[in-house]
Amino acid sequence: MAEDFADRHVARWRDHWIDIDFDDEIEAATVRLMHLDRYLTRVTRAAVRQVGLQDYEYETLHRLMIRDTPGRASPGALAESLGVSAAGMTGRIDSLERAGHVKRTPSETDRRRVDVEATQAGVTVWRQAMALRGEAEVALMSRLTRGELATFNRLLKKLALYAEEAAADQAR
Amino acid sequence: MAEDFADRHVARWRDHWIDIDFDDEIEAATVRLMHLDRYLTRVTRAAVRQVGLQDYEYETLHRLMIRDTPGRASPGALAESLGVSAAGMTGRIDSLERAGHVKRTPSETDRRRVDVEATQAGVTVWRQAMALRGEAEVALMSRLTRGELATFNRLLKKLALYAEEAAADQAR
DNA sequence: GGAGAGTACTTAGGTGGCGAACTATTCGTC
DNA sequence: GACGAATAGTTCGCCACCTAAGTACTCTCC
Numbered sequence: 001m002a003e004d005f006a007d008r009h010v011a012r013w014r015d016h017w018i019d020i021d022f023d024d025e026i027e028a029a030t031v032r033l034m035h036l037d038r039y040l041t042r043v044t045r046a047a048v049r050q051v052g053l054q055d056y057e058y059e060t061l062h063r064l065m066i067r068d069t070p071g072r073a074s075p076g077a078l079a080e081s082l083g084v085s086a087a088g089m090t091g092r093i094d095s096l097e098r099a100g101h102v103k104r105t106p107s108e109t110d111r112r113r114v115d116v117e118a119t120q121a122g123v124t125v126w127r128q129a130m131a132l133r134g135e136a137e138v139a140l141m142s143r144l145t146r147g148e149l150a151t152f153n154r155l156l157k158k159l160a161l162y163a164e165e166a167a168a169d170q171a172r
Numbered sequence: 173m174a175e176d177f178a179d180r181h182v183a184r185w186r187d188h189w190i191d192i193d194f195d196d197e198i199e200a201a202t203v204r205l206m207h208l209d210r211y212l213t214r215v216t217r218a219a220v221r222q223v224g225l226q227d228y229e230y231e232t233l234h235r236l237m238i239r240d241t242p243g244r245a246s247p248g249a250l251a252e253s254l255g256v257s258a259a260g261m262t263g264r265i266d267s268l269e270r271a272g273h274v275k276r277t278p279s280e281t282d283r284r285r286v287d288v289e290a291t292q293a294g295v296t297v298w299r300q301a302m303a304l305r306g307e308a309e310v311a312l313m314s315r316l317t318r319g320e321l322a323t324f325n326r327l328l329k330k331l332a333l334y335a336e337e338a339a340a341d342q343a344r
Numbered sequence: 345g346g347a348g349a350g351t352a353c354t355t356a357g358g359t360g361g362c363g364a365a366c367t368a369t370t371c372g373t374c
Numbered sequence: 375g376a377c378g379a380a381t382a383g384t385t386c387g388c389c390a391c392c393t394a395a396g397t398a399c400t401c402t403c404c
Contacts, residue, residue: 260361
């Protein structure tokens with residue numbers, strides 16, 4: 001197989017870490033993982049632009065839709081799951097509301113609360129972006145055979161479980 | 173194996189994509205990949221804070237160090253490889269220069285150019301952050317056996333090669 | 345049942361980053 | 375060898391996001 005970015009990176013850097021434990025395989029895996037994420041981010045951005053959304057608008061709409069209560073959430077919960085501050089969330093919702101992709105409804109049971117709900121227009125534009133994005137993901141992942149993809153997922157899951165655990169520990 | 177975030181995500185969403193091709197394995201792999209990247213980003217941020225750097229300062233210093241001409245680059249090249257605008261780069265270098273981690277030297281051959289060079293202090297602080305970050309990466313990747321890690325890398329590389337190619341095509 | 349702690353969201357003020365215009369220099373070509 | 379195009383970097387105005395403070399409620403418990 002040809003050299004990729006990570007191979008070149010590791011070859012260049014093996015010598016610079018005489019004093020710190022530097023593991024070629026681990027470094028290469030990390031670099032590739034981050035590289036792939038960047039690629040997916042770029043692809044998503046392209047899809048999002050095509051349907052006329054800002055990145056942050058799509059991201060917010062997306063998180064709103066993939067909840068267990070799809071299309072409906074409190075600003076706080078949304079902010080939390082997006083890793084954005086509550087103040088930042090207010091701004092995002094303002095923008096989405098102005099564009100008509102989302103609407104605020106005051107809660108009736110608790111007057112401090114607000115419900116954010118995706119409008120029909122919001123759902124439509126989100127699904128358009130998702131479809132475009134999905135195509136690019138399929139194109140990428142199709143480089144693996146079904147068997148390889150299954151293996152890949154099994155290994156990713158082992159790592160993901162650890163990451164979830166570690167993140168939960170840290171939050172404690 | 174226990175359920176992870178991606179399993180729950182896919183289970184929840186299988187029903188919502190009756191009209192668009194939705195592949196469980198591909199979706200799970202994508203979600204896990206992005207999740208892991210987030211984890212690595214968070215871990216890096218923690219390491220960076222410990223040595224008293226801002227995220228963007230570390231990132232810049234890091235990119236400066238992992239070039240083929242380590243510790244030395246033009247602002248333009250740096251901006252390009254960081255995916256940051258030239259204007260943004262000016263700001264980052266200003267900040268790093270003020271902190272004494274980097275210094276600007278006008279080029280002698282081409283008077284439009286400037287060289288950015290890491291100072292001794294900059295290299296030291298970067299290496300401290302790297303060491304901390306490396307520990308976390310090893311902890312994560314150690315969840316895989318050596319054999320699994322090799323397989324993981326082989327699959328990642330297939331995807332990475334495609335991503336590089338696709339990105340190059342798009343730039344054309 | 346009312347004071348104080350806690351919660352949900354918004355407003356205010358400051359910062360990094362972006363696109364576009366600007367400055368200074370070099371290259372290409374006639 | 376001189377003029378226009380290209381290139382490197384910086385400055386400027388704007389925008390999203392952050393932290394901290396503010397507003398408006400609800401909950402706890404004496």
